[in-house]
Amino acid sequence: MKRALIALALIAAAPALADSSLPPAALANTQLPDPKQEAAAKALMVTLRCLVCQGQSIADSDAEIAGDMRALVRRRIQAGEKPEDIRQWLIARYGNWVSYAPPVEPVTWPLWGAPILLLVAGTVIARGSLKRRRRT
Incomplete structure (x- = not known):
């Protein structure tokens, strides 16, 4: 039990000792x-x-x-x-x-393109939702 408490105290103190x-x-x-x-x-x-x-x-x-x-x-x-x-x-x-x-490279295309794709998807979903509401 004593060892477990010491180990727990050392683990809890580790972040405080991280900076030099x-x-x-x-x-x-x-x-x-x-x-x-x-x-x-x-x-x-x-x-x-x-x-x-x-x-x-x-x-x-x-x-x-x-x-x-x-x-x-x-x-x-x-x-x-x-x-x-x-x-x-x-x-x-x-x-x-x-x-x-x-930089804009093939590796970072998702980073640059994701906002545009999300905006287009949101617009499509909103239009579909509005069309359904108008029909009812």
Whole structure:
């Protein structure tokens, strides 16, 4: 019984111990001194998805990896890299999923086509329902 309680306590405590105790990356939460560079970095950060949170951009996420990605973006912008080059590097490293605007490719056609198909299906169903109501 005692072992089961200890195991249960360890399992419950695991999420609390998931983040490291290391300090955040140097530019994770610090703006760049040049306002133009910071604006370019922020514009890029809001278009990149946090790999942990999945529903948040790296600009909004408090996850450790999002902080690392913010620092990386700021360092590269500060070094003079273009935002699109940084985006392409991150996509090459993490896949198209890291971008909120995936490219239109055969693999992503369902992603782009599903809203249109659902709209057409809803219209067809609504028309059929209205025709039935008119007949009665």
